[in-house]
Amino acid sequence: GPFFFCKSSSSRHRTRTFVAMQGDGASATTKNNSDLKIPHVLTVAGSDSGAGAGIQADLKACAARGVYCSTVITAVTAQNTVGVQGVNIMPEDFVAAQLNSVLSDMQVDVVKTGMLPSTDIIKVLHQSLREFPVRALVIDPVMVSTSGDVLAGPSIVSGFRDNLLPMADIITPNIKEASALLDGMQLATVSDMYSAAKLLHCFGPRNVLVKGGDLPDSSDAVDIFFDGENFHELRSARVKTRNTHGTGCSLASCIAAELAKGSPMLSAIKVAKRFIETALDYSKDIVIGNGPQGPFDHLLRLKSTSRSCRPEAFNPSDLFLYAVTDPRMNKKWGHSITDVVKAAIEGGATIVQLREKDADTGSFLEAAQACIEICHHHRVPLLINDRIDVALACDADGVHIGQSDMPVRVARALLGPEKIIGVSCKTPEHAHQAWVDGADYIGCGGVYPTNTKENNLTVGLDGLKTVCLASKLPVVAIGGIGISNASDVMKIGVPNLKGVAVVSALFDRECVLTETKKLCAVLTEAI
Numbered sequence: 001g002p003f004f005f006c007k008s009s010s011s012r013h014r015t016r017t018f019v020a021m022q023g024d025g026a027s028a029t030t031k032n033n034s035d036l037k038i039p040h041v042l043t044v045a046g047s048d049s050g051a052g053a054g055i056q057a058d059l060k061a062c063a064a065r066g067v068y069c070s071t072v073i074t075a076v077t078a079q080n081t082v083g084v085q086g087v088n089i090m091p092e093d094f095v096a097a098q099l100n101s102v103l104s105d106m107q108v109d110v111v112k113t114g115m116l117p118s119t120d121i122i123k124v125l126h127q128s129l130r131e132f133p134v135r136a137l138v139i140d141p142v143m144v145s146t147s148g149d150v151l152a153g154p155s156i157v158s159g160f161r162d163n164l165l166p167m168a169d170i171i172t173p174n175i176k177e178a179s180a181l182l183d184g185m186q187l188a189t190v191s192d193m194y195s196a197a198k199l200l201h202c203f204g205p206r207n208v209l210v211k212g213g214d215l216p217d218s219s220d221a222v223d224i225f226f227d228g229e230n231f232h233e234l235r236s237a238r239v240k241t242r243n244t245h246g247t248g249c250s251l252a253s254c255i256a257a258e259l260a261k262g263s264p265m266l267s268a269i270k271v272a273k274r275f276i277e278t279a280l281d282y283s284k285d286i287v288i289g290n291g292p293q294g295p296f297d298h299l300l301r302l303k304s305t306s307r308s309c310r311p312e313a314f315n316p317s318d319l320f321l322y323a324v325t326d327p328r329m330n331k332k333w334g335h336s337i338t339d340v341v342k343a344a345i346e347g348g349a350t351i352v353q354l355r356e357k358d359a360d361t362g363s364f365l366e367a368a369q370a371c372i373e374i375c376h377h378h379r380v381p382l383l384i385n386d387r388i389d390v391a392l393a394c395d396a397d398g399v400h401i402g403q404s405d406m407p408v409r410v411a412r413a414l415l416g417p418e419k420i421i422g423v424s425c426k427t428p429e430h431a432h433q434a435w436v437d438g439a440d441y442i443g444c445g446g447v448y449p450t451n452t453k454e455n456n457l458t459v460g461l462d463g464l465k466t467v468c469l470a471s472k473l474p475v476v477a478i479g480g481i482g483i484s485n486a487s488d489v490m491k492i493g494v495p496n497l498k499g500v501a502v503v504s505a506l507f508d509r510e511c512v513l514t515e516t517k518k519l520c521a522v523l524t525e526a527i
């Protein structure tokens with residue numbers, strides 16, 4: 001139903017701001033270089049009493065991504081899963097006081113904005129950002145929430161366009177907000193989203209992400225990213241759930257968190273989008289409130305992912321020379337697993353999969369822990385074949401699973417959004433399902449007959465091409481591939497074939513380093 005805007009009660013007289021007197025003026029803590037700098041996001045947004053969106057969503061999303069989040073409150077809303085029943089706008093001079101308190105005292109890496117309900121508030125924010133510049137500014141131009149409630153007056157549009165868009169590193173409007181910022185332009189299709197992203201870029205933001213959560217009857221959840229030069233269509237399966245309240249705020253604060261951790265923009269967005277998809281999938285049956293749009297659980301099974309190197313979003317070019325280990329070959333040649341992994345990486349392997357089909361769990365985990373040190377030292381991802389438990393235990397970069405192993409959706413729920421999941425596929429149907437389930441890449445084969453894997457149906461180059469053309473995910477070819485035929489494989493002419501996975505071509509040989517260098521040369525020549 002209708003709700004009212006009102007100035008907060010204290011606006012009738014100046015908001016009393018006072019400065020608590022410091023002691024002897026000495027700085028409270030002595031800084032030394034061993035102090036741990038934790039990535040820091042400041043969110044400038046409204047409070048959502050239902051806690052699914054706004055300030056509360058920002059705090060939860062940042063906690064889930066492991067960064068510190070300070071908060072400047074611009075408004076307090078009486079809000080729940082039905083909609084917004086009331087808004088109490090903070091006087092702008094008190095927003096300014098909050099901004100000054102945080103920015104003058106703390107090292108904020110990234111500012112993220114949510115509900116900015118008045119042009120006066122937008123102006124004081126603009127001023128503060130000039131006085132206290134930060135590394136990145138994420139503007140989520142909250143004007144209309146998914147519930148359809150307007151969270152800002154019409155004059156706000158010019159406030160955003162004149163004062164904030166030119167300073168933004170990224171703006172993240174939903175369909176309705178993109179329309180409002182473009183004076184009512186109709187957005188009904190994905191191609192409308194492309195046009196809107198390009199037009200919004202003209203207002204000055206370095207990057208634009210038009211979110212498609214509310215796109216009428218689109219089967220996937222599609223967002224369009226534009227950086228002024230290239231478009232990226234970021235797709236994920238649409239999770240069937242009512243619990244989508246706050247997805248936009250949470251996406252923007254997750255992007256801010258990843259930027260604060262040092263991620264480049266596009267990988268920050270990919271991790272953020274996967275975070276939302278994973279959290280929605282995990283929360284899809286939770287019931288909070290009686291209204292049509294419930295909140296979701298940002299803190300799904302918080303796991304301490306203490307990673308030595310920063311988790312990066314999966315990079316398909318990692319699939320270029322994909323080394324898959326085999327204990328029987330190591331035994332035959334008297335090689336240790338660490339020696340062959342070191343040699344493969346030195347020879348040019350871009351990703352390693354530890355495949356220990358018959359090893360007992362103890363020695364598998366020991367080998368995995370030894371290999372992860374080597375791989376992370378060279379910043380080469382290490383995947384574990386099939387065994388999710390081993391992957392979790394050694395904090396591997398992900399897993400590769402077959403059609404009869406753990407289902408991808410379960411693996412994704414266990415591993416979280418930023419782990420890499422690869423799936424073995426022989427058919428276009430396998431490839432489509434892998435995409436729907438949230439995999440990062442698919443392994444297609446056996447391309448040629450192989451004795452590394454028993455009773456393995458050979459798909460040939462035609463089968464490989466058919467699967468690649470059907471796959472929305474990057475593909476690595478596998479099965480009987482070596483120096484003599486790798487070039488033929490890479491030249492089938494499909495853009496998402498990113499590399500070849502090999503076993504005996506590297507590991508059933510006297511010198512792994514020499515063989516890997518030769519294969520690397522053949523592949524480099526072929527692309």
Ligand SMILES: Nc1ncnc2c1ncn2[C@@H]1O[C@H](COP(=O)(O)OP(=O)(O)OP(=O)(O)O)[C@@H](O)[C@H]1O
Pocket residue numbers: 053144145146147173174175211212213214221222223236237238239240241244245246247248249250251273276277280
């Ligand atoms: N059902 C869904 N399944 C998967 N992803 C979704 C779903 N709904 C939205 N998303 C994603 O969540 C992000 C937020 O998009 P959305 O359009 O919901 O923003 P919003 O309307 O600003 O949300 P809110 O205002 O409720 O915070 C986008 O990346 C979008 O693709």
Ligand SMILES: Cc1ncc(CO)c(N)n1
Pocket residue numbers: 045046047048053054055077079114115142144145146151245246248249
């Ligand atoms: C306070 C607040 N900020 C942002 C949104 C966006 O959904 C919301 N619903 N409520």
Ligand SMILES: [Mg+2]
Pocket residue numbers: 142144145146174248249
């Ligand atoms: Mg929103």
